[in-house]
Amino acid sequence: MRDEDKLDLIFGALANKTRRAILARLAEGEATVNELAEPFLNAPEDEKMSLPAISKHIKVLKRAGLIIRGQNAQYRPCSLNVAPLVAVSEWTEQYRHIWETSFDRMDTYINQLNLKEDDNE
Amino acid sequence: MRDEDKLDLIFGALANKTRRAILARLAEGEATVNELAEPFLNAPEDEKMSLPAISKHIKVLKRAGLIIRGQNAQYRPCSLNVAPLVAVSEWTEQYRHIWETSFDRMDTYINQLNLKEDDNE
DNA sequence: AGGTTAATTAACCACATAGTTAAATAAAGC
């Protein structure tokens, strides 16, 4: 698979709040699926989620290379792999000169305006 | 919409090679839909794409706030808005200390191994 | 008014995501 195409999987994996939360948790150290799921099992109604749902999210993260699975008895702990995040960082770097050169604050302003308009469409 | 949820749209918009190519083109200056579509209309078989396809991609990019539309006669030029890219950059920054502290090269190595294994699954 | 150009929308298809509940697998511990 080409590097360019890996970015599809990586960005796709990051395009979900639950998965980003899982990564944030893994940044503090490896965890089992149950540990990762725990905060979602007993969560406010609108954020509640089942174990298989988390299991699927983990699959997506693994496919993107963002996590590595271990094996320890019946536990299959997840740990964060930062390499794809480095790839994302490098990708965004190519645009840095644009927002550092000139219309930084103005762009931000227009963007906020723009998102508000979108809400009415 | 919360900032956290905007990231869903932003990462989702970036999770596609065609859309990233459109952004790369826009980094060089504003362009009309036809101008953006041109390289895809006459492309090698496997990359060929129609105008409406590009139009849809632009819609996704606009929803994520990555492009701003102008209006000039029947032209509706697109221009890049970097604010969401700044948001992505800031999001990845929170992980930088992890890959800068220790197992940088090792993580990368494991990741590559990992992706190869995935191909066989 | 009629035609050209730019761009979007409609209607459709195939497939992926995101979730559910229920069943299956795998290893551990009596």
Place this chain on the structure above:
DNA sequence: GCTTTATTTAACTATGTGGTTAATTAACCT
């Protein structure tokens, strides 16, 4: 061997993505 614990898979539903071709809208130019 049977039960418990950890995790995944199956089967299903609803919705989003990514593409197509054909039709529509919008503004310009004679």
